[in-house]
Amino acid sequence: MLQVNVLRQKTEWVKERLAVKNFKQPELVDEIIALDDERKRLQAEFDATQAKINASSKQIGKLMATGNKEEAEQLKADVTNWKASLEPIKKRAAETEKKLEDTLVLLPNLPSEKVPKGVSAEDNEVVRTTEKPTLNGNVLPHWELTKKYKLIDFDLGTKITGSGFPVYTGKGAKLQRTLIQYFLDYNTAAGYKEIIPPFLVNEDSAFATGQLPDKEGQMYFVNEDKFYLIPTSEVPLTNIYRDTILKVEELPVKMTAYSPCFRREAGSYGKDVRGLNRLHQFEKVEIVQVVEADKSYAALEEMLNHVERLLQSLKLPYRILRLCGGDMSFTSALTYDFEVYSAAQERWLEVSSVSNFESYQSNRLKCRYKDESGKNQLVHTLNGSSLALPRIMAALLENNQTENGINLPEVLWKYFGDEVID
RNA sequence: GGUGAGGUGGAUGAGUGGCUGAAAUCAGUAGUUUGCUAAACUGCCGUACGGGUAACUCUGUACCGAGGGUUCGAAUCCCUCCCUCACCGCCA
Structure with a gap:
């Protein structure tokens, strides 16, 4: 399958090439780029929250070790909340990724410059x-x-x-x-x-x-x-x-x-x-x-x-x-x-x-x-x-x-x- | 098909639920030393997707067969599947 980066960097050229293969849905290229944007955005959001969760979980471990139970419990509650907020992001990210993949496989390979135009x-x-x-x-x-x-x-x-x-x-x-x-x-x-x-x-x-x-x-x-x-x-x-x-x-x-x-x-x-x-x-x-x-x-x-x-x-x-x-x-x-x-x-x-x-x-x-x-x-x-x-x-x-x-x-x-x- | 034991980085192989993206060894690689070779010593030595940068560097997340689950936290506990090995059964 094609690389999203290529679609992103040479969008118009990709569409021209697809036309040589008589591909009828050039708009899929734009859709893929948009889906990839969305995927990146969701991942950034996910990563940031996950980073907080990871850091806090480590912190909890240390607090427990030093017997600081109350503070640990407070952090646990925070983490539980963050985790809950992660769920919808996770779900949307999975959906977006699936859609991206499903759309990407619809694009045929790009014909090289040597390929003559034609239909049959x-x-x-x-x-x-x-x-x-x-x-x-x-x-x-x-x-x-x-x-x-x-x-x-x-x-x-x-x-x-x-x-x-x-x-x-x-x-x-x-x-x-x-x-x-x-x-x-x-x-x-x-x-x-x-x-x-x-x-x-x-x-x-x-x-x-x-x-x-x-x-x-x-x-x-x-x-x-x-x-x-x-x-x-x-x-x-x-x-x-x-x-x-x-x-x-x-x-x-x-x-x-x-x-x-x-x-x-x-x-x-x-x-x-x-x-x-x-x-x-x-x-x-x-x-x-x-x-x-x-x-x-x-x-x-x-x-x-x-x-x-x-x-x-x-x-x-x-x-x-x-x-x-x-x-x-x-x-x-x-x-x-x-x-x-x-x-x-x-x-x-x-x-x-x-x-x-x-x-x-x-x-x-x-x-x-x-x-x-x-x-x-x-x-x-x-x-x-x-x-x-x-x-x-x-x-x-x-x-x-x-x-x-x-x-x-x-x-x-x-x-x-x-x-x-x- | 049945029973049992396992699946950790290029290979071998540790790993008590937090200090393990992962010890150690080997292979690989760059360098130091050396008359050459060898040896010794030192550094480096996974992939993907992001962020930041002029670039080297830096940084976040995920991945210890695959997928789910428990937990604040999983290579580590539980479930399902796949695969490998051993023995049995069957068989070219």
Whole structure:
């Protein structure tokens, strides 16, 4: 969440930035500042009275020790009165603080200066794009190919669980494992530390990375234990650093993890969800960085190049989008999406989203580092997919299909143990 | 799931209801001494939100797992919850 001090110091600028994200209630900024004023006023009042109470209580102790009972009793009465007068202040302070918090979490992160204006995916800016390949002959979409080569059984998944929970079989399962292995190796070679996190998280964690309260309906929830199934390993990975103060030499933190991801995707339908295009359970390899505040945009650039080279190594056609204000996530300051071209479906499929959250997450995480002057500063957090599996698999199958089988890119041969799926 | 023991600052670990935001030790850090290393000695060494200041300094409040309660006063007493450890049960 945003820092009240920033709202206070750069009020007009904050409102301009919020407008880029199509945020419709700029008046909340003023409300928050007013609530914060009220909070300060109440706290000052509370502190002053509490100080009197503390001092008098000590005094009572001394009076008792010297046997000065009468004076002690008199003071006790005073303290009791002060305490009573404290009650309404306490109550109002708690209410104000709650209201402040509740309002503050309604504000999305501020988009960086690079973010284009816009309201929907149409307005995203294409940063780079490779050429779209054209396939000749009788090309099949991946949901036909997975049937033909017995790689994935969607109906079986529906029987066991429901739609959106595919069953990978035989070489389909192996290809999936191959990709995970390759992605993890690629990430660790670039200095990302491999992690296997929990796949369920508690409410504090879901709040700290911004899934709550914004995306509550998107996550599966285990009511018995109050756990959320992770929608991405970003959540447990970033929460490793919740409530921590790092030394500057510990930065940057670079982590990678494979995990299944669970998303309810309520309201999705049609060809968007056909085959592997959108699932309730999918696999993803994620990268996360925790960095010093003034280094986060360099880190974002580095992550962008990292993911781009990975896609190039898979020989997939791709494009990079800079998301416009309206299409960005609530918590992001700048997001680049990677899309691969799916030649049989003739459409772009999102396979990675790389974002800088600046201090929006770390302010909730309370993750700070000591700078040179010994002051605690909020870190900046970033994450990206490297990469999401299902759509990569869809594009690999579709783009590389031939009459005699599917040709895998060379980087996967040693992992898969074969060059072709037939 | 059952029974028992616990949860104190970066770590270890004291703490009789007022003199404890918290002993001591270790780690860390700055300095003194020293031919180097080491050792010794000295200082510093939690976080958040406020007030005051040009700034260093100063100052108020809160926090000893979390939340309530008793009390003039709670790390210390009571209740609830969470977590850790040990043993038992169950089990990949």
